Amino acid sequence: MHFTLHKTDIAKQSSINITGSKSESNRLLLLQALYPQFLLENISNSDDSNLMTNALISTSNVIDIHHAGTAMRFLTAFFSIQEGREVTLTGSKRMKERPIQILVEALQELGADIAYVENAGYPPIKITGKKITKNKVSLKANVSSQYISALLLIASKLENGLQLTLEGEITSVPYIKMTLSLLEEIGVQTDFFGNVITVKPNKNVLEPKTLVVESDWSSASYYFSLLAISDVGTEITISSYKENSLQGDSVLVDIYKHFGVSSTFSNNQLTLKKEPVRLQPLKLDLKNAPDIAQTIAVTCFALGISCDLTGLHTLKIKETDRLVALKTEIEKLGGEVAITNESLHLSPANTIKENISIATYNDHRMAMAFAPLALKTSLIIEDAAVVSKSYPTFWDDLESIGFKITK
Numbered sequence: 001m002h003f004t005l006h007k008t009d010i011a012k013q014s015s016i017n018i019t020g021s022k023s024e025s026n027r028l029l030l031l032q033a034l035y036p037q038f039l040l041e042n043i044s045n046s047d048d049s050n051l052m053t054n055a056l057i058s059t060s061n062v063i064d065i066h067h068a069g070t071a072m073r074f075l076t077a078f079f080s081i082q083e084g085r086e087v088t089l090t091g092s093k094r095m096k097e098r099p100i101q102i103l104v105e106a107l108q109e110l111g112a113d114i115a116y117v118e119n120a121g122y123p124p125i126k127i128t129g130k131k132i133t134k135n136k137v138s139l140k141a142n143v144s145s146q147y148i149s150a151l152l153l154i155a156s157k158l159e160n161g162l163q164l165t166l167e168g169e170i171t172s173v174p175y176i177k178m179t180l181s182l183l184e185e186i187g188v189q190t191d192f193f194g195n196v197i198t199v200k201p202n203k204n205v206l207e208p209k210t211l212v213v214e215s216d217w218s219s220a221s222y223y224f225s226l227l228a229i230s231d232v233g234t235e236i237t238i239s240s241y242k243e244n245s246l247q248g249d250s251v252l253v254d255i256y257k258h259f260g261v262s263s264t265f266s267n268n269q270l271t272l273k274k275e276p277v278r279l280q281p282l283k284l285d286l287k288n289a290p291d292i293a294q295t296i297a298v299t300c301f302a303l304g305i306s307c308d309l310t311g312l313h314t315l316k317i318k319e320t321d322r323l324v325a326l327k328t329e330i331e332k333l334g335g336e337v338a339i340t341n342e343s344l345h346l347s348p349a350n351t352i353k354e355n356i357s358i359a360t361y362n363d364h365r366m367a368m369a370f371a372p373l374a375l376k377t378s379l380i381i382e383d384a385a386v387v388s389k390s391y392p393t394f395w396d397d398l399e400s401i402g403f404k405i406t407k
């Protein structure tokens with residue numbers, strides 16, 4: 001369904017409660033399946049986390065994880081060690097184009113039994129669960145950190161733990177650190193030194209614990225963008241957020257200072273406020289925070305400033321080729337964008353075309369990143385329901401702060 005967002009202002013002061021991080025949730029759901037003594041709070045209500053929850057309790061031998069990248073990668077590792085179980089993991093048309101070979105080869109080297117069902121290197125894959133006793137493997141670290149997190153999540157259940165050697169430049173490092181922090185939090189011993197990560201096998205009973213998921217920082221990015229575009233003095237409070245987050249996208253606090261957005265933490269609430277600012281062009285390497293690239297590019301476009309974003313080499317294999325999608329949609333609105341395989345240059349724009357229909361390419365972040373433009377012009381967001389991949393209540397939340405949406 002296409003939604004029309006009418007040009008609007010947002011409330012001067014408002015508050016929103018955002019659901020738990022999908023990245024933390026999908027890790028903790030898998031860890032809970034391995035260690036049922038842990039209780040989880042503020043789990044994400046995203047499609048991707050619901051798919052993860054259902055896959056972990058499914059008794060079927062074919063599991064479809066639709067568009068959920070982390071679920072696909074993490075479950076590949078999980079089912080590799082479910083002895084005696086045979087599962088085919090499949091997904092959406094796009095999931096069948098998202099590479100998984102680096103993870104499959106690492107697991108096979110450790111002794112796992114995995115076969116490709118259609119195209120070599122891509123889902124669907126058929127996994128026959130086995131006991132894994134080997135504990136040393138190397139893998140390329142510059143394509144997706146999800147392969148590394150997948151291996152780390154099962155590592156403490158392997159007979160001899162795991163020693164991973166990461167080859168090449170390491171991408172999306174904060175996501176690897178998030179995995180290690182969550183393992184430490186439940187009592188698993190880990191070490192990350194240079195390009196080697198070690199996880200000790202768990203020989204003890206881990207203490208039962210309730211783990212509270214922090215809210216999703218990638219979802220918060222759309223409010224940073226709204227505030228950057230809004231009038232000086234506009235304030236929004238979002239919860240529940242911590243100053244010391246496990247999520248790399250919390251770098252938004254520093255990045256959005258550039259646009260005059262200040263951040264104040266108090267009692268797990270984060271208040272964003274638009275301050276006066278002299279706008280400058282932006283240059284940024286986003287290899288540690290790829291999911292906020294779309295948000296930032298659209299903020300810059302709305303503000304009429306140029307940006308040079310680099311470190312975007314993973315964007316081509318996400319829900320869609322996000323570099324091409326950004327260029328196509330910003331150019332429909334009258335902007336000028338140049339892309340390479342790993343970078344995006346946006347020229348300063350002085351007008352934004354009205355009533356343009358933005359295609360979303362099955363990518364939740366395309367829909368959400370372009371929504372803040374409604375502070376500048378009316379626009380249409382195609383297939384607006386895509387947001388449910390990570391943030392199902394996104395449109396309701398925008399309406400609650402003053403958005404006028406024809407559904």
Ligand SMILES: O=C(O)C1=C[C@@H](OP(=O)(O)O)[C@@H](O)[C@H](O)C1
Nearest residue numbers: 023070144145146172175291314
């Ligand atoms: O581990 C995770 O939870 C994620 C890692 C990142 O992927 P890459 O490592 O493939 O960049 C990120 O883009 C994705 O949304 C979530």
Ligand SMILES: C=C(OP(=O)(O)O)C(=O)O
Nearest residue numbers: 067068069070291318319
């Ligand atoms: C890339 C993303 O998710 P995934 O890789 O888990 O599909 C995302 O949420 O932006």
